[in-house]
Every structure is written in structure tokens, then in C-alpha cells.
Amino acid sequence: MLIIGIAGGTGSGKTTVVNQIIEELKNEEVDVISQDSYYQDTSHLTYEERTKINFDHPKSIDFDLLVSHLKDLKDGKTIEQPVYSFKEHNRTGETVITEPKKVIIVEGILILTHTDIRDMFDIKIYVHADSDERLIRRLKRDINDRGRDLDEVLWRYQTTLKPMHQQFIEPTKEFADIIIPTNRYNTVAVDIVQTIIKERLA
Ligand SMILES: Nc1ncnc2c1ncn2[C@@H]1O[C@H](COP(=O)(O)OP(=O)(O)O)[C@@H](O)[C@H]1O
Ligand SMILES: O=c1ccn([C@@H]2O[C@H](COP(=O)(O)O)[C@@H](O)[C@H]2O)c(=O)[nH]1
Numbered sequence: 001m002l003i004i005g006i007a008g009g010t011g012s013g014k015t016t017v018v019n020q021i022i023e024e025l026k027n028e029e030v031d032v033i034s035q036d037s038y039y040q041d042t043s044h045l046t047y048e049e050r051t052k053i054n055f056d057h058p059k060s061i062d063f064d065l066l067v068s069h070l071k072d073l074k075d076g077k078t079i080e081q082p083v084y085s086f087k088e089h090n091r092t093g094e095t096v097i098t099e100p101k102k103v104i105i106v107e108g109i110l111i112l113t114h115t116d117i118r119d120m121f122d123i124k125i126y127v128h129a130d131s132d133e134r135l136i137r138r139l140k141r142d143i144n145d146r147g148r149d150l151d152e153v154l155w156r157y158q159t160t161l162k163p164m165h166q167q168f169i170e171p172t173k174e175f176a177d178i179i180i181p182t183n184r185y186n187t188v189a190v191d192i193v194q195t196i197i198k199e200r201l202a
Pocket of ligand 1: 013017141183184185
């Protein structure tokens with residue numbers, strides 16, 4: 001089993017890169033695990049309380065569950081990946097049955113901050129886009145897809161997202177084996193990662 005970690009700031013293009021990488025792989029060969037599925041269960045809080053959570057701090061992630069799920073997959077066991085709702089800021093209570101495959105791609109802003117998880121990755125990738133580009137993408141995506149408005153996105157950017165990015169996320173670039181610049185669509189980098197995967201699968 002090959003485990004690839006793909007980190008990078010919000011809006012850097014992690015999900016887009018993952019989708020491009022897996023385009024040529026067969027479903028039965030690859031699992032994608034998103035760190036977003038592992039935000040802490042906050043059902044004990046009201047919606048108002050949940051909106052105030054710092055979702056860019058490592059503590060917001062249930063890393064224990066993520067570690068145990070990755071270990072299970074490595075051991076050939078099936079897991080139940082939680083489903084997360086950005087609109088509700090909480091897990092939905094549903095799960096997705098995820099079976100072990102030859103390649104596992106784990107993507108998320110904070111995945112390289114955790115030593116145990118970092119050590120499980122065979123390849124560590126950091127996706128980089130400039131912060132103004134990421135903010136523009138985040139604004140468009142959160143307003144169009146995640147039910148936010150301009151004020152909410154800018155408030156979160158200033159209060160938590162930018163400082164957490166500088167404190168926790170950007171420094172993990174030093175752990176990366178490969179850094180993919182994505183201020184433009186980077187097909188060359190995607191081709192290189194696809195080639196590495198195909199070689200490892202052969
Ligand atoms: N290289 C790129 N150039 C322009 N827009 C991009 C690029 N990569 C991603 N996007 C767009 O930016 C937004 C955020 O990308 P996404 O892949 O969801 O980022 P992340 O998963 O890192 O938060 C999406 O709307 C996506 O279509
Ligand atoms: O309930 C939530 C949980 C997280 N967020 C924001 O999501 C991004 C991480 O997701 P990406 O897909 O990598 O952008 C993070 O910056 C959190 O601020 C949220 O808005 N609501």
C-alpha cells in the first residue's frame with residue numbers, strides 16, 4: 001500500500017490536484033481520505049457556538065480517529081469515514097464505508113502537522129498558491145458552495161485562517177518531498193506524481 005499525504009493552505013488547490021491525480025487510476029486502486037471528514041464531533045454545541053470554532057487549529061481535528069483509521073486500512077481493515085457538513089459545521093452522522101486499496105491519498109490543511117500521520121506517508125506533497133490567490137478562491141468557493149457570505153469569509157480569514165496558516169500550515173512545507181505551485185493549473189507536476197504512483201503499482 002502506498003500512502004500519499006497532500007497538504008497546503010485552504011484554496012491552494014489540494015482537492016483539485018487530488019482529482020487530477022486520480023483521474024487515470026481505477027476506483028478499485030485508490031481511496032481518498034479528506035482531513036475535513038475528521039473535524040471533531042461538536043454535536044454538543046449549538047450552531048451559533050460551532051460558528052465560533054477555530055477550524056484552522058490542529059485541535060479542531062480528531063487526529064486520534066484519523067490515525068486509527070489509517071492504521072486499520074494499512075492492516076487491511078475496512079473503515080467508516082465520517083461525513084462532514086460545512087454548512088452545519090458538524091459531522092452529519094452518516095459514514096462512508098472505505099475499503100483498503102493499493103493507494104491511499106490523504107489530503108488536508110493540517111495533515112503534515114501530526115508526527116504519527118507524517119510518518120505513515122510514503123510521499124509528502126505540499127500544494128502552494130500565494131495567499132491573495134487562495135483568499136480569492138476561498139471567497140468564491142465558500143460563497144458559492146458552503147453557504148457563507150463575504151463578511152463571514154473575511155472575518156474568518158483575519159481572525160483565524162491567516163494566523164493559523166502562518167503558525168501551523170506554512171511551516172509544514174519543510175516536511176514535503178514535493179512542492180506543487182498552483183498559481184496556475186500545474187499539469188506537469190500532476191503527471192510526475194501519476195508516474196510515481198504507476199511505477200509503485202506496477
Ligand atoms: N490552479 C488553479 N487555478 C485556478 N483555480 C483553481 C486552481 N486550483 C483550484 N482552483 C479553484 O480554487 C478553488 C479551491 O480549490 P480546491 O482544490 O478546493 O482547494 P483546497 O482543496 O486546497 O481548499 C476551487 O474553486 C477550484 O476550482
Ligand atoms: O465547519 C467548518 C470546517 C472547516 N472550515 C474551513 O475549511 C477549511 C479547510 O478546508 P479546505 O477544503 O482545505 O479549504 C479551513 O480553512 C476552515 O476554515 C469551515 O469553514 N467550516
